[in-house]
Amino acid sequence: MNHIQLVNDWDQWCWEGFRYGLYSVSKARQMIDKFDQHDTSHPTFWYKFVPIKINVFIWRLRLRRLPTKSNLLAKGMEFENDNCCVCDNGLEDDLHAFANCVNSKLIWLKVASWINLDIPSWNSLDGLRSWVDGVPIIGNHKTIVTAIIYSTLWNIWRLRNSSTFKDSKFRKCHVLDSIVVDSFNWLYARFKKSRVNWTVWLQNPLNAL
Numbered sequence: 001m002n003h004i005q006l007v008n009d010w011d012q013w014c015w016e017g018f019r020y021g022l023y024s025v026s027k028a029r030q031m032i033d034k035f036d037q038h039d040t041s042h043p044t045f046w047y048k049f050v051p052i053k054i055n056v057f058i059w060r061l062r063l064r065r066l067p068t069k070s071n072l073l074a075k076g077m078e079f080e081n082d083n084c085c086v087c088d089n090g091l092e093d094d095l096h097a098f099a100n101c102v103n104s105k106l107i108w109l110k111v112a113s114w115i116n117l118d119i120p121s122w123n124s125l126d127g128l129r130s131w132v133d134g135v136p137i138i139g140n141h142k143t144i145v146t147a148i149i150y151s152t153l154w155n156i157w158r159l160r161n162s163s164t165f166k167d168s169k170f171r172k173c174h175v176l177d178s179i180v181v182d183s184f185n186w187l188y189a190r191f192k193k194s195r196v197n198w199t200v201w202l203q204n205p206l207n208a209l
């Protein structure tokens with residue numbers, strides 16, 4: 001205790017992750033990348049044009065921490081049926097739920113048709129992101145494509161959850177509409193200077209911003 005010097009001031013919280021003791025999300029993210037992400041070539045990505053819950057969802061998906069049946073089985077949970085609740089054909093793991101499920105494939109095809117881009121088959125989130133990184137930089141195309149990809153993943157997961165928990169409010173016929181509306185609302189709320197045009201968004205989203 002001899003080396004501790006007390007000062008005549010109020011107690012306050014101090015974050016040890018940065019030398020000035022002030023917390024910030026960007027510094028926390030840098031720490032995560034430095035200490036926990038040694039095995040990946042991509043740093044943690046915080047995308048400011050989508051809600052925080054979506055960034056957290058994508059982060060969990062990338063770390064393979066979503067509660068798919070495969071991940072829950074690995075933790076000791078048991079199910080009467082390990083199959084995907086959407087198609088009932090194959091173990092529900094990350095890759096099946098988001099890429100290989102016959103229903104997910106159909107959703108990706110519909111999204112590709114809407115944005116008029118060929119979205120390739122993918123077998124990892126980093127692979128999907130590499131494709132997004134390769135989209136030619138014309139205006140805000142990359143931002144728009146990223147928002148739409150995130151919205152697609154999010155709504156595939158919503159459908160998975162509604163199927164798993166027998167919630168009939170969100171059905172297959174709602175998914176594409178929800179992808180379109182969610183991605184529009186995210187960008188509309190965050191692009192203050194140039195608002196996204198809804199009519200153009202429906203017809204050709206890459207030109208809507």
Ligand SMILES: [Zn+2]
Pocket residue numbers: 084085086087088089090096097100101102103
């Ligand atoms: Zn399936």
